[in-house]
Amino acid sequence: MVTLGSLTNDIQSKNAGVNMICCDIFFADEATFKKVRNSGSLTSEKVADYFHLAPEQIVVFEVDERFFGYKITIQRAQSAGGPSERDLYGTGLYGPLSEYEIDIAPQK
Amino acid sequence: MPQRKEGLSCLVATGHLGYSPLHPETFWRGLEQFSPKAIIADSGSCDIGPEPLASGKASSSAEWQKHDIEILLLGARQKHIPLIIGSASDTGTNEGVDQYAQIVRDVVTEQRLGPLKLGLIKHDMTRDYLRGLLRQGGTIRGLDGFPPLQRRDIERTSQFVPVMGVEPIMQCLAEEPDVIITSRTSDCCPFAAFAMHHGYNADLAYFWGKVLECGSFVAYPKMVNHSVLGTIYEDRIAVTAIHENQRVTPVSLRKHAAYERSSFKGEAVAGGFIHIDGMEAEEVDEKTAAAWGSRFEPSSTYNVKLEGAGYVGHKAEYFVGIRSQSFIQKLDEVISYTRKELRSHYQDVPYELYFSRYGIDGVLGAREPRKREGIHEVGLLIEVIAAEKELAMGIAKLVGRLLLFTPVLSERGSAGRIQLRNEEASYYGMAYEWTINHVIEFASPQEANHFPITYQTVRPA
Numbered sequence: 001m002v003t004l005g006s007l008t009n010d011i012q013s014k015n016a017g018v019n020m021i022c023c024d025i026f027f028a029d030e031a032t033f034k035k036v037r038n039s040g041s042l043t044s045e046k047v048a049d050y051f052h053l054a055p056e057q058i059v060v061f062e063v064d065e066r067f068f069g070y071k072i073t074i075q076r077a078q079s080a081g082g083p084s085e086r087d088l089y090g091t092g093l094y095g096p097l098s099e100y101e102i103d104i105a106p107q108k
Numbered sequence: 109m110p111q112r113k114e115g116l117s118c119l120v121a122t123g124h125l126g127y128s129p130l131h132p133e134t135f136w137r138g139l140e141q142f143s144p145k146a147i148i149a150d151s152g153s154c155d156i157g158p159e160p161l162a163s164g165k166a167s168s169s170a171e172w173q174k175h176d177i178e179i180l181l182l183g184a185r186q187k188h189i190p191l192i193i194g195s196a197s198d199t200g201t202n203e204g205v206d207q208y209a210q211i212v213r214d215v216v217t218e219q220r221l222g223p224l225k226l227g228l229i230k231h232d233m234t235r236d237y238l239r240g241l242l243r244q245g246g247t248i249r250g251l252d253g254f255p256p257l258q259r260r261d262i263e264r265t266s267q268f269v270p271v272m273g274v275e276p277i278m279q280c281l282a283e284e285p286d287v288i289i290t291s292r293t294s295d296c297c298p299f300a301a302f303a304m305h306h307g308y309n310a311d312l313a314y315f316w317g318k319v320l321e322c323g324s325f326v327a328y329p330k331m332v333n334h335s336v337l338g339t340i341y342e343d344r345i346a347v348t349a350i351h352e353n354q355r356v357t358p359v360s361l362r363k364h365a366a367y368e369r370s371s372f373k374g375e376a377v378a379g380g381f382i383h384i385d386g387m388e389a390e391e392v393d394e395k396t397a398a399a400w401g402s403r404f405e406p407s408s409t410y411n412v413k414l415e416g417a418g419y420v421g422h423k424a425e426y427f428v429g430i431r432s433q434s435f436i437q438k439l440d441e442v443i444s445y446t447r448k449e450l451r452s453h454y455q456d457v458p459y460e461l462y463f464s465r466y467g468i469d470g471v472l473g474a475r476e477p478r479k480r481e482g483i484h485e486v487g488l489l490i491e492v493i494a495a496e497k498e499l500a501m502g503i504a505k506l507v508g509r510l511l512l513f514t515p516v517l518s519e520r521g522s523a524g525r526i527q528l529r530n531e532e533a534s535y536y537g538m539a540y541e542w543t544i545n546h547v548i549e550f551a552s553p554q555e556a557n558h559f560p561i562t563y564q565t566v567r568p569a
Contacts, residue, residue, distance in 0.1 A: 010363070015155050016370040018542045019252035026363055051475040062372045066388070067362040073370040075253070077473070081157025082541035083420055083493050084462035088157050092471045096478070 002106050004042075005098030007032050013093035018079045020059060021090035023097055026069040033068035041102040047072055050100060051093075115341040116306050118299065119144040119183075122333050123322035125151035125176045125193060126168035131351075132179050134324075134335040138350040139183050142337045146302055147184050149176070150295045150321045151208075152195020155368070158417030158540040161199040162266040166207070168198055177208065178215045181287065185221050192277070192288045192298045199415075200269050200292025202230045208289045209564075216566045223567040227285035229277065231292070232558050233270045233414075238262050241548070248546045251413070252370075257546050261416075265543040268416030273378025274313075276559035277301035285563060292415065294377040295321035303340045314382040315402035316345040318375070319364050326364040327354040346398040356397045358389035365399070378413070379553060380406040409549040410556045416544025421460070422497040424504035426490040426533035428526045434517055435525055436486055439465065442517070442525075446510045450503065457494070459503055464489040488526070493539045504533035 004011065008027045016022035025042075027033040036042055044061035048054065053074065060073035074093070081088050119138050122130040138144070156167040166173070177193070184191035197204030205228050216222045239262055241248060248257035269292040278301045280288050290298065296317030303313035316338060319326050324334035327349040336356065337348040347356045365384045369375045374384040382404055389399035430436060443463050450461065466487035469476035490507045494500040511526045550556035 010359075014368050016368055017252050018154055018158075018545050019254070020370050022366075022368065022370050024363055024366070026359055028359075050477050051472075052477070053475065060371050064362070064372050067359050069359075069363065069372070071366060071370075071372045077475075079158075079542045079545070080155075081159060083423075083460050083539055084464070084491060085157070086464050086471050086473065089155055093475075096472070096476070099477070 001101045002104055003098060004036075004100045004102055007036060007102065011094045011097050013091055013097070015080055015090035016073055018081075019076050021074050021076060021093060022060070023072040023074070023093050024069060025072070025097065026067065028068075030068060035104050036102055037063070039103045042070065042100075044072075047100075051096070115339040115346075116303060116308060117142060117144040117337055117339040118146040118148045118302060118320070119335055119337055120148060120320050120323045121180060121335040122149050122176055123325045124153055125149040125180075126166070126173035126198070128333060129172045129175045130179065130333040134350040135179060135183060138335040138337055139187060141350075142348070143187070144189065144337060146190045146192060147180050148192045148194075148298050148302060148320070149180060150194045150298065152198055152200045152292055152295070154415055156198055158542045161201070161269065161415065162417035162419060162540045163538065164201065164203060164267060166197045166199070166204065173197065173208070174211050174214070177211045178219070181212060181215050181221065182219060184286070185224070190281075190286060190288065192302060194290050194293045194295070194298035196289050196291065200271075200290070201267065202291055205230050205289050205291050212287055212289070213566050213569070217569040220568050223565050224286040225284070226564050226566050227280040227283060227288045227561060228564070229272065229280055229288065229290040229559050229561050231270050231272070232560055233268070235262050235265065235268070238268075248414070248548055251545050251547060254545045257544065261543050264418040265416040266418045268414050268544050270548075270558055271378065271413040271415065272559045273297055273410075273412075273553070274301040274304060275379070275553045276557070276561060278305050280561050281305040283563060291559070296382070297377065299338070308340050308342070310404040311402055312340055312345050312400070314377065314404050315365065315384060315387070315399070316340045318382065318384070319345070319347055319361055319399070322364065322367065324349065324351060324354060325367070326360060327351075327356045328360045329354065344398045344400040346392060346396055348396040350395075355395055358391060358397050358399070361389050361397050361399050362387060376407070376411065378556070379410050380404055409551065410553045411547040411549050412556050412558070414544050414546045414548065416542070417540055418543040420539040420541050421493040421495055422500045423536040423539035424492045424500035424533045425536055426504040426508050428488050428490065428508055428511065428528055430486040430488055430526050431484070432522075432525065433484070434519060436483055438516055439468070439486065442511065442514050445516050446507060446514065449510050450507060453506065454503060457499065459499065460493040461503065461507065462491040464491065490533070492533075497535060501533050501535055508533065
């Protein structure tokens with residue numbers, strides 16, 4: 001197992017409108033991207049499970065094969081900036097995504 | 109059309125004018141080095157939450173806003189190129205347009221600039237207009253899970269803004285003002301309008317605007333408020349980093365093209381959809397990447413988005429510390445007991461009470477993936493929202509005292525279970541929420557023309 005953060009330093013999350021948060025993960029090279037893709041570890045179901053979400057709360061799960069990127073968009077529990085808001089800009093998912101484990105062997 | 113071969117360029121010095129002060133060094137360097145044909149700045153966002161719109165108070169400091177406008181205006185006048193500012197003063201209200209216009213007048217006087225022609229684009233939509241639309245049986249469609257707009261949504265909205273497309277800005281550009289200030293517009297539209305005004309095609313113009321609207325955030329490594337240069341050609345767009353440590357790369361362009369958007373496929377603006385999933389990009393030089401392959405698809409109706417926000421109540425916050433293992437282990441139980449105790453004191457009074465457990469799951473709440481282990485200290489934020497300030501403050505304080513002496517824990521001798529930073533809770537002010545996130549579907553851009561334009565000549569006073 002290795003963490004996503006050890007495979008790329010290009011991970012972000014951010015509001016996508018007032019009701020969603022989008023996560024963007026890009027890999028610097030095709031080899032790393034393919035390794036992650038082929039591992040089967042980064043799927044909509046597994047990300048939902050990781051963040052304790054119902055499957056339908058992952059609104060978008062897209063892969064960009066040309067630029068080696070993932071877009072994962074999550075429904076907010078409530079619209080941004082309302083009562084009990086703790087992450088107004090929706091930037092907080094990049095931390096746990098960096099800790100997300102991918103089932104490939106660590107590089108020597 | 110002019111400038112076809114060499115393209116049309118603009119300098120972008122900030123991703124959100126006024127939000128934090130822009131860096132003048134890269135702006136002046138870019139202005140000298142590239143001789144851009146315009147300076148364009150987006151100044152608005154709904155990222156800042158519902159508060160600035162509902163309260164009518166900008167999220168940015170007036171000092172930073174003036175700082176940014178002064179630098180951009182000095183540069184624009186020095187080179188005799190237009191300055192276009194979209195979504196004035198964070199939210200793009202009419203008051204924001206007036207506020208920025210006054211800053212322009214002040215700077216013109218203080219710096220002995222001008223005379224210059226100022227174009228102001230406001231909006232003329234009122235809550236009565238929305239009530240009328242609903243009365244006539246119209247539907248105002250909700251976005252991203254919001255149900256269709258109801259009368260009660262309008263009543264709990266303090267303020268709303270319609271989001272203009274490129275048409276009003278292009279109409280204004282045709283009169284060749286030196287400075288344009290707009291009410292709320294899609295972030296990409298001031299750029300797209302400038303390009304389309306000069307004859308460039310919509311397929312690339314909107315895309316160009318989207319990758320430019322955040323300024324230097326488009327480049328690697330991410331830095332804010334440094335200048336970048338955008339150039340549009342007939343068959344491609346290009347973005348050049350100006351800061352010595354930044355580069356624009358094919359991937360940084362691709363990533364930014366879908367920044368803050370739910371899908372890699374693109375986004376909707378007034379009048380259509382910007383498709384970016386066909387985009388291709390290549391490196392041009394060590395600071396520049398170019399891209400092409402985007403497509404603008406006009407929609408069957410001309411959809412104008414509305415953003416509206418309102419008050420929920422008064423908000424009190426009380427931040428307390430917990431440094432006891434037994435307390436941390438029983439925290440859930442203590443909290444639910446405290447809720448019950450509190451309810452017995454405030455039986456018939458509506459209030460909202462939230463706990464955020466910093467150190468456990470304060471940021472992500474129920475979505476936190478990490479197991480709770482090895483935690484020795486928790487910061488507990490108590491948030492209370494109620495109809496009156498005194499009520500919210502009183503409830504927050506009582507929650508603190510109930511926690512201080514909670515009987516749930518087994519230790520016999522503790523003199524206080526939590527640790528207080530202050531005797532009193534803090535009053536935040538009002539609490540807010542988004543009330544409108546909808547679109548009005550007009551038959552045509554003409555029918556959607558709710559964006560009146562005025563011009564004035566500004567001279568040093």
